[in-house]
Amino acid sequence: MSYLETTHNVYKDAALVPDVGLCCTTNAIWELPGLKIPKIMQEMNYGCGSTVHAKDLTNNPKMLYVGVGGGMELLQFSYFNRQKGGVIGLDVVDEMLEASRKNFAIAEEQNDWFQSDFVDLRKGDALNLPIDDNSIDVAAQNCLFNIFKMDDLKKAVAEMYRVLKPHGKLIMSDPTCEQPMNETLRNDEKLRALCLSGSLPIADYVKILTDAGFGTIEIRARKPYRILDPENYPTDELIFIESIEIAAIKDPMPEDGPCVFTGRTAIFYGKEDYFDDQKGHILYKNQPLAICDKTALALSKLHRDDLFISQSSFNYGGGGCC
Template identity: 55%
Template sequence: MSYLKTTHELYKEAALTPQLSLCCVTSQARFLPDLVTPGVMKEMNYGCGTTVHFGDLNAGETVLYVGVGGGLEALQFAYFTRRPQSVIAVDSVPEMLARAEENFKLAAQVNKWFQPDFVKLVQGNALSLPLADGSVDVAAQNCLFNIFKEAELKQAISEMYRVLKPGGRLYISDPITTQPIPEHLREDERLRAMCLSGALAYQDYLDKFVDAGFGTIEVRARRPYRILDKGRYGTGEDILLESLELVVYKNPVPEDGACVFAGETVIYFGSEEAYDDGKGHIIQRDVPLPVCQKTAGNLRALNRPDLFITKATYHYGGGGCC
C-alpha cells in the first residue's frame, strides 16, 4: 500500500505549507452567527464540498471527524456541540494534527464561545479507528475515501459503520467520476492522493455503503468539481469529476433494498383528495412529496396519468417517504 505512504507525505507537506491548489481550498466557509474562521483554516480547507449540514446537527451529539486537515469543519461541528471533547478529530499525519491544534488556539482567540478542548485531536488511521463500537452519533469525512483503493475503501467504510451508534449518520463529501478513469491515472499515487484519480462512478460509490449495511442514503448535493483534461492527463477525452455530498444512516437495509433519496418528487393531481398506493404511501393531491428511488420507480411503473414523478435532481432537501 505504497500509495498510502505517498498520501501521508503529501498531507505532511500540506500541513507544513498550505497548498492552495490542493482540492477545493478556494471554496468559502459558510456564514454562521458569531463564528469567525481563521484565515489559515480557510487556506487548509482540503475538501471538495461540505459535510456540515446545519439543519441536522444537535448540541448533545458526539461527532467523529476523520482527516482533520486545518480544522475548519471540525470547528463548524463544534459550533453546534459546544462541550469538551464533543468533536473527535482523527488524523494519521502528526504534522497535520499539530497544525490543527495551533489553528484551534487561533480560533479560540477570535471566537468567545469556542474552547480548544471542544475538539479532541487523536492520531489514528481511518482503517482502524481508535474508538469503541457504537460510540458516536455522527461521523464525517471530506475528500478522503476516494483516495483509497478497493480493499482499503471497504475497510474504511466498515470502520465508520462500526463506531456509529444504531441510527447514527455518516456525512460524506467525495469526488465521483462521470466516465472511466484510465488505469495509468488510477495507479499514479500522487494524483490519487490529490483526490484526482481514485474516484468511483456514482452508483458504484453508493453501492459501497449499502454493502457495508447502511440502509438509507440521502444525496444532498452533486456538483461539478474538476476536469481531467486530455491535454494534461493523457486521457482519450476530457473527464468530468463531480463533488458528491451524502448522508448515510446506520439503519437496517430493507428486504427490497436500501432507500436512496436523490431528489425525485411525486405530485398527485387526480380527482380524489389523496392517492394511496397500497404500499404505505399516501400522496395528498397537489402536494409535492419527495420519494426514494425505489418508490419513484414503482410509481412510474403504474403509468397513471394523474401521477407526475420527476427525475432525480441529486439535491435532496428532506422529508418524503421510502
C-alpha cells in the same frame, strides 16, 4: 512506496506549508452569529464540499471527523456542540494534527465561545479507527475516502459503520466520475492523493455504502469539481469529475433493499384529494413528496396518468418517505 505513503507525504507537506487549491476549496464557509473562521483554516481547507449540516447536529451529538485538514469543519461542528471532547478529530499525519492544534489556538482568540478542548484530536487510521463500537452519532469525512483503493475503501466504510450508533449518520463529500478512467490515471499515486484519479461513479459509491449495511442513503448535492484534460493529464479525452455530498444512515436494511434518495419527487394531480398506494405512501393533490428511487420505480409501474415522477436531481433536501 505505497499509494498511502504518497498520500501521507502530500498532506504532511500541506500541513507544513498551506497549499491553497490542493483540493477543491469551494466548501461553504458558514456565516453564523459569532463564528469566525481563521484565514489559515480557510487556506488549509482541503475538502471538496461541506459535511456540516445543521439538521444533523441537534441535541449535542457525539461527533467524529476523520482527516482533520486545517480544522475548519471541526470548528464548525464545535459551534453546534460546545462540549469538552464533543468532537473527535482523527488523522494519521502528525504534522496535520499539530497544524490543527495551532489553528484552534487562533480560533480560540477569535471566537469567545470556542475552547480548544471542545475538539479531541487523536492520531488514528481510517482503516482501523481507535473508537468504540456504537459510540458516535455523526461521523464525517471530506475528500478522503476517494483516495483509497477499493479494498481499503470498503474497510474505511465498514469502520465508520462499526463506530456509529444505530440510526447514526455518516456524512461525506467526495469526488465522483461517471466516465471510465484508464489504468494510468487509476494507478497514478500522486493524482489519487490529490483527490482526482480515485473518483468512482455514484452508483458504485452508493453500493459500497449499502453493502456495508447502511439502510438509508441521501445524496444531498452534486457539483462540478475538476476537468482532466489531455494536455495536462494522461488521458485521450476530457474527463469531468463532480463532487457529491452524501449521508449514509445506519438504519436497519429494509427487506426490499436500501432506501436511496437521489432527489426524486412524486406529485399527484388527479381528481381526488389524495392518492394512497396502499404501501405507506399518501400523496396529497399537488403536494410534492420526496421519494426514494425504490418508491419511484414502484409508483412508475402503476402507469397512472395523474401521477408525475421526476428524474433524479441528486439534490435531496430531506422529508418524504421510502
